[in-house]
Amino acid sequence: MTSVTTFDADALLVELVATPEGRADPYPRYAGLRAQAPVHRSGFGFWALTRYDDCQYVLRHPKVGKDFSGAASALGLSDAQRDEQARFREDRSNMLVTDPPDHTRLRGLASRAFTPRTVETLRPGVVAMVDELIDAFRAGEVDVMQALAFPLPVTVIGEMLGVPAEDREQLRPLVRAVTAVLELVVTPEALSAATAANATLERYFADLVAERRARPQDDLLTRLIQAEDEGDKLSEPELVSTAILLFAAGFETTTNLIGNAVLGLLRHPDQLDRLRADRALVKPAVEEILRYDSPVQIAVRTAYEDMDVGGRRVEAGSTVLALLGAANRDPARYTDPDRLDVGRSEGAPISFGSGIHFCLGAALARLEGQVVLDRLLERFRSIELVDGDPVHRDSLTLRGLVALPVRFTP
Ligand code: HEM
Numbered sequence: 418m419t420s421v422t423t424f425d426a427d428a429l430l431v432e433l434v435a436t437p438e439g440r441a442d443p444y445p446r447y448a449g450l451r452a453q454a455p456v457h458r459s460g461f462g463f464w465a466l467t468r469y470d471d472c473q474y475v476l477r478h479p480k481v482g483k484d485f486s487g488a489a490s491a492l493g494l495s496d497a498q499r500d501e502q503a504r505f506r507e508d509r510s511n512m513l514v515t516d517p518p519d520h521t522r523l524r525g526l527a528s529r530a531f532t533p534r535t536v537e538t539l540r541p542g543v544v545a546m547v548d549e550l551i552d553a554f555r556a557g558e559v560d561v562m563q564a565l566a567f568p569l570p571v572t573v574i575g576e577m578l579g580v581p582a583e584d585r586e587q588l589r590p591l592v593r594a595v596t597a598v599l600e601l602v603v604t605p606e607a608l609s610a611a612t613a614a615n616a617t618l619e620r621y622f623a624d625l626v627a628e629r630r631a632r633p634q635d636d637l638l639t640r641l642i643q644a645e646d647e648g649d650k651l652s653e654p655e656l657v658s659t660a661i662l663l664f665a666a667g668f669e670t671t672t673n674l675i676g677n678a679v680l681g682l683l684r685h686p687d688q689l690d691r692l693r694a695d696r697a698l699v700k701p702a703v704e705e706i707l708r709y710d711s712p713v714q715i716a717v718r719t720a721y722e723d724m725d726v727g728g729r730r731v732e733a734g735s736t737v738l739a740l741l742g743a744a745n746r747d748p749a750r751y752t753d754p755d756r757l758d759v760g761r762s763e764g765a766p767i768s769f770g771s772g773i774h775f776c777l778g779a780a781l782a783r784l785e786g787q788v789v790l791d792r793l794l795e796r797f798r799s800i801e802l803v804d805g806d807p808v809h810r811d812s813l814t815l816r817g818l819v820a821l822p823v824r825f826t827p
Contacts, residue, residue: 425449425453425454426449426450426453426454426457426459426465427459427460427461429446429449429450430446430450430457430459430461430465432446433446433447433813434600434601434602434813435602437808437809439813440809440810440811440812440813440816441806441808441809443714443742443743443813443816444742444743444746444755447467447740447742447743447746448743448746450465450467450740450743451467451468451743451747455467455468455471455727456468456471456726456727456728456729456731458729458731461601462488462736463488463717463735463736463737463738464726464731464735464736464737464738465738465740466726466727466737466738466739466740466743466744467740467743467744467747468727468743468744468747468749469744469745469747469749469750469751469767470727470747470749470750471726471727471739471744472716472739472740472741472744472767472771473744473767473771474726474727475718475720475726475737475739476716476718476739476767476770476771476772476774477771477772478720478724478772480720480721480722480724481718481719481720481721481724481737482516482718482719482721483513483514483515483516483520483718483719483774484516484719484721485506485717485719485736486503486506486507487719487734488506488719488736494603494605494608495605498605498608501608501609501612502598502603502608504612505598505611505615508658510652510654510655510657510658510659511523511655511658511659511661511662512524512527512659512662512774512777513662513666513774517773520773520774521773522649523651523655523659524773524777526641526644526651526659527637527641527659527663527777528777530577530637530640531777531778531780531781532780533780536780536781536784537780537784539573539577539781539784540784540788542576543569543573543784543785543788544788544792546569546572546573547565547569547788547789547792548792548796550564550565550568550569551565551792551793551796554825557824558803558822558823558824559822559823559824559825560820560821560822560823561675561676561679561821561822561823562672562676562817562818562819562820562821563820565675565789566672566673566675566676566679566821567589567668567672569671569675569785569789570667570668570671570672570675570782570785571585571589571667571668571672572585573667573668573671573781573785574663574664574667574668574781575664576636577636577637577667578636578637578638578660578663578664578667579625579629579634579636579637579638579639580625580638580664584621588618588621588664589668590614591614591615591617591618591621592614592618592664592665592668592669593669594607594610594611594613594614595611595614595615595618595661595665596611596665596669596812596814596815597610597611597812598611599715599812599814599815600812600813600814601715601738601813601814615661618661619657619658619661622657622660622661622664623653623657625638625660626638626642626653626656626657626660629642630642637663638660641656641659641660642656663778666776666777666778667778667781669815669817670712670713670778670782670815671712671778671781671782671785671786672817673712673815673816673817673818674703674706674707674712674782674785674786675785675786675789676817676818676821677706677710677711677712677816677817677818678702678703678706678786678789678790679789679793679800679821679823680710680802680807680818680821681706681709681710681757682702682706682757682759682790683800683801683802683823684757684802684805685757688702688757688758688759689800691759691760692759692790692794693794696791696794698759698760699787699790699791699794700783700787701759701760701761701762702759702790703783703786703787703790704761704765704766704783705757705758705759705761706757706786707745707766707768707769707786708745708746708751708761708766708768709745709746709757710742710816711741711742711745711766711767711768711816712768712815712816712817713741713768713769713770713814713815713816714740714741714742714813714814714815714816715738715739715740715741715742715813715814716738716739716741716770716774717736717737717738717739718736718737718739719734719735719736719737720732720733720734720735720737721733739767739770741766741767741768741770742816744767745766745767745768750763751763769782793825796825796827797825797826797827798826798827799824799825799826800823800824800825800826801823801824801826802822802823802824803822803823803824804822807819807820807821807822808820
């Protein structure tokens, strides 16, 4: 590959992660990468994959994993900050950051609560929650992010896990601060805030674990405390870390699914009308929104041995980014991929990842997305965007909106 191509591809990567334009619309940049350098070794020390098959290949590869101790740091950090970031990378206390056999044990202990069948039993409760939130919409304009997209998922996961209702709001900024470490670019300030927020979350959940040990309840946290997997319980740090992971993963992403779904449909009124006319399309519509504008755009891995990816040699020790949002728009996988089509039936998108780390909460997220769309259509005759260009959050790995003002007419 010529240096010119490398330069172009890296310039596109910088636009993606570091400019408001790139964050507002990463898709043309992904298309550029996919066309010019689909398996790209960046000058920043990582590989970036933009084709669906390559992303699947890497995420399912047995010699690819989550040990990031040798990985390049986020862009633009000093040595001291690199050490700070490394502390997050060396965490091995929950399923998201471990390889087998620990991954198998940690995931196994939590997985029963998230099977599609168990999750389906939550549907009536989720419908009631959505209706209650809609009842509280003020007449006229509503910020969907504040009024629905945040409170629903945090309530659902909070109830499941056993996080008291009165504590949830205060945990939100802490979770958000910690997710900064998932980004490719993290400022020194954001990194310090993430470290401090993580410490606060650890104290909070350690206290909650102690409380549940003393007074067991009918909730997931109590079940995790009591869990025995062939005699292999979770250690205290693993319990705390797993509780934080489930709580955080349970709402940050789903909040963005709801926001991205409402925005996507309002920007495509023909698709909204189609959905209104045929509510059986709600399920495929949620899959399509996940594909079209995935709440998680990147999954990161380390190659543990040399491997061929899409015709290029990726060396052992390399950090590899699967750009899920790009894979979801791969024309080799989806017909006319830039079109939002709520009736599309071309298979599940890669938005929940793939392989052993496939999202544990996928069924729950789908359920919440489906109920929201169904109830909004049921309750409102007209739904309109107030601002055609709402602002995206300052992040790429987690893709979502800052606010989404919408006018609802009952
Ligand atoms: C639309 C919403 C969601 C999206 C797009 C999403 C996406 C993802 C992705 C891409 C991964 C894989 C990360 C990787 O391979 O490195 C993942 C893992 C995970 N997700 Fe989700 N997620 C969503 C909602 C949820 C919910 C509601 C929960 C509930 C607790 C959840 C819990 C988890 C957990 C525990 C993992 C780690 C699984 C493992 O490492 O084995 N997610 N999610």
